Amino acid sequence: MKFGNLVLAGLVTGSIYAVFAVCVAVWYRVCNILNLAVGDFAMVGALGVDNLYRVKGLPLPVAIATTLIVVGAFAYAYDQVVLRIAQDGPRRSEGIVVTFFFTFALSFFIDGVAKMLFGTDVHAAPALWNGQSLTFASLHLERAGLLVLLCAIVIGGAFWVYIRYTLGGKALEASGENSIGARIVGIDTRRYRRLIFVATALIAAVFGIVESPITGYTYLSGATISLTGFLAAAYGGFRKPGRALLAGLFIGVLEALLGGYVSAEYGDTVLYAILAAMVLAWPRGLGFESAVSG
Amino acid sequence: MSGVALKVSNLSVAYGNVVAVHDATFTVAEGDACAITGPNGNGKSSILMGVTGMVRRHGRVEIFGAPAKNGDVRWAARHGLTLVPERRQLYPDLSAADNIILGCYAWTRSMGKARKSASFGKAIDLFPELKPHLKQAAGTLSGGQQQMVAIARGLASDPKILAVDEPCLGLAEALAKRVYDVLASIHEQGTTLIVVEEAPKRALTLCNRRVEVRNGVAGAA
Numbered sequence: 001m002k003f004g005n006l007v008l009a010g011l012v013t014g015s016i017y018a019v020f021a022v023c024v025a026v027w028y029r030v031c032n033i034l035n036l037a038v039g040d041f042a043m044v045g046a047l048g049v050d051n052l053y054r055v056k057g058l059p060l061p062v063a064i065a066t067t068l069i070v071v072g073a074f075a076y077a078y079d080q081v082v083l084r085i086a087q088d089g090p091r092r093s094e095g096i097v098v099t100f101f102f103t104f105a106l107s108f109f110i111d112g113v114a115k116m117l118f119g120t121d122v123h124a125a126p127a128l129w130n131g132q133s134l135t136f137a138s139l140h141l142e143r144a145g146l147l148v149l150l151c152a153i154v155i156g157g158a159f160w161v162y163i164r165y166t167l168g169g170k171a172l173e174a175s176g177e178n179s180i181g182a183r184i185v186g187i188d189t190r191r192y193r194r195l196i197f198v199a200t201a202l203i204a205a206v207f208g209i210v211e212s213p214i215t216g217y218t219y220l221s222g223a224t225i226s227l228t229g230f231l232a233a234a235y236g237g238f239r240k241p242g243r244a245l246l247a248g249l250f251i252g253v254l255e256a257l258l259g260g261y262v263s264a265e266y267g268d269t270v271l272y273a274i275l276a277a278m279v280l281a282w283p284r285g286l287g288f289e290s291a292v293s294g
Numbered sequence: 295m296s297g298v299a300l301k302v303s304n305l306s307v308a309y310g311n312v313v314a315v316h317d318a319t320f321t322v323a324e325g326d327a328c329a330i331t332g333p334n335g336n337g338k339s340s341i342l343m344g345v346t347g348m349v350r351r352h353g354r355v356e357i358f359g360a361p362a363k364n365g366d367v368r369w370a371a372r373h374g375l376t377l378v379p380e381r382r383q384l385y386p387d388l389s390a391a392d393n394i395i396l397g398c399y400a401w402t403r404s405m406g407k408a409r410k411s412a413s414f415g416k417a418i419d420l421f422p423e424l425k426p427h428l429k430q431a432a433g434t435l436s437g438g439q440q441q442m443v444a445i446a447r448g449l450a451s452d453p454k455i456l457a458v459d460e461p462c463l464g465l466a467e468a469l470a471k472r473v474y475d476v477l478a479s480i481h482e483q484g485t486t487l488i489v490v491e492e493a494p495k496r497a498l499t500l501c502n503r504r505v506e507v508r509n510g511v512a513g514a515a
Binding site: 165166167168170171173174177178180181182183184185186187188239 | 346383388395402
């Protein structure tokens with residue numbers, strides 16, 4: 001049952017990649033910009049709840065609610081002040097490149113503030129579902145891992161339903177496809193950019209709270225999370241959240257199997273070699289060409 | 295049908311220091327089919343862009359008597375003025391059906407209401423040749439089919455005034471005739487039409503009046 005347990009562990013890790021890939025891909029779908037700060041909101045979620053609960057002594061629900069309100073308000077303010085100037089100002093044609101660097105700068109800014117507020121040690125939000133690991137036949141799964149999987153399914157499913165079956169979801173896609181065409185039918189493209197930026201920040205924060213008991217976070221964890229999300233989103237061609245989700249799960253399972261069967265030490269090296277080979281062999285199928293050409 | 299659908303007074307549109315339209319004044323009566331004609335680069339499209347709010351303007355625009363908000367396309371669409379733009383401005387990766395139903399966004403946020411609406415049904419029925427291609431990505435359709443999708447999207451917004459910019463640009467003569475037949479049918483059903491055309495001869499087969507634009511200055515012809 002080693003194989004089954006590795007696949008289960010890979011699905012848990014993969015669902016982390018998958019959710020952040022979806023967050024990256026959906027915002028890219030709206031405004032054609034990569035958000036390199038999305039992982040930092042996860043770090044703020046995890047360390048913020050830990051700080052308010054463990055250090056400040058607030059009840060857990062209050063600590064979670066306060067952290068989410070702060071993350072949501074900060075994301076909203078960042079859109080209103082910085083992204084609005086970068087994207088909606090008089091030099092909008094340069095806005096996409098500029099905004100990409102603004103999200104990069106935002107990542108550094110959040111990391112710096114987190115270092116001052118939370119220190120440099122590894123911390124985690126308290127586990128939301130305590131108890132022994134769950135066992136089915138000879139398969140074992142941590143409760144926090146199951147929670148992560150369930151969160152990924154709910155978040156992925158919600159985005160899928162929203163984009164596929166609602167007019168708002170179609171408007172979101174139209175905003176990224178052709179902003180002039182979107183304005184013609186009365187779509188407020190700025191509203192969708194803001195909505196998804198705030199929503200993905202909140203989703204990242206929730207995921208950080210749920211997932212941090214498994215891995216533990218430092219103030220630098222956000223950049224790593226963003227990178228894995230970025231990588232999985234790239235394999236989904238950036239513009240396709242559904243494919244980004246599957247790519248995240250695939251990478252997680254492949255990583256776990258390579259670690260279990262090939263080498264725990266060199267598993268990641270082999271993994272990235274396989275991923276690079278896939279890009280070289282099948283760029284069009286993986287959506288890399290369309291991502292680059294727009 | 296004698297009310298004024300659109301009243302444009304002293305409209306000017308500029309892109310930076312370049313003035314594209316200078317002091318244009320004209321009215322379009324309800325039920326009219328009005329052609330805006332003139333050579334390329336003389337400001338015809340800019341008039342539509344300014345009137346619909348796609349670009350900021352100086353001057354006054356009234357849609358059925360209500361003063362239009364400057365730069366607010368949504369306001370214009372909700373008050374009955376819809377633009378079918380030059381070069382169509384479709385969403386290439388979305389299906390033709392999704393492109394058309396997004397026209398309904400001007401008046402609803404509900405996919406259910408949009409699908410069941412008379413305006414969406416009418417937009418689909420007007421182009422039977424599109425039916426086999428409704429699930430196809432709009433970017434993979436032919437130029438003529440894309441123009442039909444753009445007009446259908448405009449109709450789905452349930453317009454009282456449909457402003458169509460260069461509807462036959464880049465189309466073969468047979469397709470151009472089909473597009474004009476459809477526009478004539480839309481006009482016969484009571485929609486006020488504004489058609490921007492370089493060639494007055496073609497426009498006047500459909501339109502009962504004309505505004506001529508020369509060097510950014512508009513006048514009745």
